[in-house]
Amino acid sequence: MNNRLLTKLLNLPGVIVESNQETEDTLILFVKSEKKTAVCSRCGQISRRLHQNQRHLVKDLPLGNREVILSVNRRRFKCENCQKPFSERLDFVANKKSFTHRYAQ
Ligand SMILES: [Zn+2]
Numbered sequence: 001m002n003n004r005l006l007t008k009l010l011n012l013p014g015v016i017v018e019s020n021q022e023t024e025d026t027l028i029l030f031v032k033s034e035k036k037t038a039v040c041s042r043c044g045q046i047s048r049r050l051h052q053n054q055r056h057l058v059k060d061l062p063l064g065n066r067e068v069i070l071s072v073n074r075r076r077f078k079c080e081n082c083q084k085p086f087s088e089r090l091d092f093v094a095n096k097k098s099f100t101h102r103y104a105q
Pocket residue numbers: 040041042043044045079080081082083
């Protein structure tokens with residue numbers, strides 16, 4: 001399926017579908033934030049130095065009769081101020097949760 005269309009259907013602000021895999025009853029969407037920067041959780045400094053990509057699976061609302069799993073890239077950045085890596089904050093899923101906020105509701 002078309003990633004642009006899926007990004008629209010997913011309807012999570014600031015989130016882009018990069019690729020997808022579908023089976024008969026599941027849709028896996030590989031997503032990332034469209035932001036190029038993240039704010040350091042320690043000092044509040046904005047960083048654009050990508051440290052590493054880190055994917056994890058998160059359950060989201062079904063699309064039609066398919067279960068939707070997001071493979072979320074929660075990127076790690078390196079703070080230029082603290083010199084330490086940190087994970088970006090994502091609006092739609094809390095850290096270490098296996099489902100999105102809207103799925104939980
Ligand atoms: Zn910092």
